[in-house]
Amino acid sequence: xxxxxxxxxxxxxxxxxxxxxxxxxxxxxxxxxxxxxxxxxxxxxxxxxxxxxxxxxxxxxxxxxxxxxxxxxxxxxxxxxxxxxxxxxxxxxxxxxxxxxxxxxxxxxxxxxxxxxxxxxxxxxxxxxxxxxxxxxxxxxxxxxxxxxxxxxxxxxxxxxxxxxxxxxxxxxxxxxxxxxxxxxxxxxxxxxxxxxxxxxxxxxxxxxxxxxxxxxxxxxxxxxxxxxxxxx
Numbered sequence: 001x002x003x004x005x006x007x008x009x010x011x012x013x014x015x016x017x018x019x020x021x022x023x024x025x026x027x028x029x030x031x032x033x034x035x036x037x038x039x040x041x042x043x044x045x046x047x048x049x050x051x052x053x054x055x056x057x058x059x060x061x062x063x064x065x066x067x068x069x070x071x072x073x074x075x076x077x078x079x080x081x082x083x084x085x086x087x088x089x090x091x092x093x094x095x096x097x098x099x100x101x102x103x104x105x106x107x108x109x110x111x112x113x114x115x116x117x118x119x120x121x122x123x124x125x126x127x128x129x130x131x132x133x134x135x136x137x138x139x140x141x142x143x144x145x146x147x148x149x150x151x152x153x154x155x156x157x158x159x160x161x162x163x164x165x166x167x168x169x170x171x172x173x174x175x176x177x178x179x180x181x182x183x184x185x186x187x188x189x190x191x192x193x194x195x196x197x198x199x200x201x202x203x204x205x206x207x208x209x210x211x212x213x214x215x216x217x218x219x220x221x222x223x224x225x226x227x228x229x230x231x232x233x
Contacts, residue, residue: 001082004194010201011073013064017056020049046086047112051097053090054113057081058098078102078205082197084165085109092144095122103204105197107165108132111140119149123204125213126153126226127196129160134227145227151204153213154226157192159184165193184222192220 002012018024019035026032039045065074080103081091088109095104096113101122108128126145131138133156145154161183163169169179169186179185184192199210216225224230 001190001194001197005198005201008198008202010205011070013060015053015056015060017053019052046089046110049086050090050093050112053086054094054097057090057094057101061098061100076100080104080201080205082201083107083109085162089113092120092124095120095124103200105200107193107197108160108162110138111144115144115147117147119147121150123151123200124148125155125196125200127155127157127165127193129162129164130156130158131162132156133224133230153200155196156224156226156230157184157189158222158224160189160222164189188222192222195220196223 002014006012016024018032020037022034022037024032036045036049061079065071065076068074079101081094081101082105083089083091084107086109088106089111090109091101091104091106092111092115093113095101096115103123105125105127108131126132126141128141130136132141134142134154141154145152157164164184164186167190169189172179173186195212199212202208203210203213212220216223216229
């Protein structure tokens with residue numbers, strides 16, 4: 001997904017969050033180990049994690065435009081955040097805390113950060129699997145949908161699983177690990193993810209209207225627009 005977006009002219013920054021990977025080595029030789037690995041069952045873990053990630057993103061937005069060699073390529077007025085799973089939940093948390101993020105996408109992530117009662121008016125899109133249909137087993141999107149007061153979309157891909165929005169299915173195919181019956185094929189999942197993410201960013205960062213985001217498409221029958229055209233679980 002990052003390569004696809006870069007090929008379309010976007011500057012893409014991927015953040016490796018300290019204390020979430022098994023080891024992070026800093027320039028001075030310090031090594032930070034994974035604290036999250038042993039605490040993911042603690043009460044409030046998800047809420048704390050997304051707030052930590054939101055702070056990381058704000059730090060990167062503070063540093064990157066001034067310390068990266070390609071700083072002249074960054075348009076500070078056109079920044080979006082896209083994430084999968086806890087990364088998608090972190091996109092919402094970041095937008096609640098940092099107005100520099102103009103638009104966001106949550107790909108199949110249960111959300112933890114609470115949107116203020118006056119709502120979130122910047123563009124946001126949910127893109128997920130069947131577990132996130134209205135009334136499904138992951139109810140946070142139902143809650144947050146009502147508080148998204150700006151442009152918004154809620155799209156569910158038929159046959160998608162939690163990992164369908166990552167590279168994992170593509171790597172599994174390359175290793176000869178077959179997908180489960182009825183699961184969206186890896187190449188198709190990647191194609192749909194790239195298509196809808198790029199359309200969202202083109203519309204909201206480049207001001208290029210995308211009819212694909214207005215209604216279901218015969219070319220992409222897997223994409224169901226909620227809450228109207230996708231049934232509860």
